[in-house]
Amino acid sequence: MLNLNDKFWENKYKTNKIGWDLGEISPPLKTYFNQLTNKDLKILIPGGGNSYEAEYLFQQGFKNVYVIDIAKQPLENLKFRVPNFSENQILHANFFDLDNTFDLIIEQTFFCAINPKLRAKYAAKMHSILKPNGKLVGVLFNTVLNEDHPPFGGNKTEYLSYFEPYFNPIYIEHCYNSYYNRQGMELFVRLLKK
Secondary structure, X not given: OOOOOHHHHHHHHHOOOOOOOOOOOOHXXXXXXXXXXXXXXXXXXXXXXXXXXXXXXHHOOOOOEEEEEOOOHHHHHHHHHOOOOOHHHEEEOOHHHOOOOEEEEEEEOOOOOOOHHHHHHHHHHHHHHEEXXXXXXXXXXXXXXXXXXXXXXXXXXXXXXXXXXXXXXEEEEEOOOOOHXXXXXXXXXXXXXX
């Protein structure tokens, strides 16, 4: 297993080996965001990368959006694209060290990027940083991918084993509006903190 540290991810951005990056907001998340009415929600996008999702939310009037990433380059890219985005809400840090709470956390390629051995810790951490009635929403891969480097795949049964101790109700269903090259490979996830 590779050492998935900050140097690993910085190198991915420097060499432009960022195949997970759609270059735009993920369609399932755009659809979800478009039905949100409370612009005061405190939102986190962990492992946010270039974070087109944060950019879209900001443009829609959501000003309480936080992005955290272990790599600095994508955060700089976000600052360049959205100069009015609050610098205090762009966090260059390790997600597992985060000490804050949120109403909504958005999952978009972060879960598949971490070492699979950290998945149970991910679920526990998500639970701990969500406010009461907080939600974890996003997309997860529903396919076998790589075993020795990200992205790492999985399936609904595996995901339920991580999330059931911390969330109820749990909605994990096939994603009907995935990006064209992810059709049939994604699950839409909506989890409410227990």
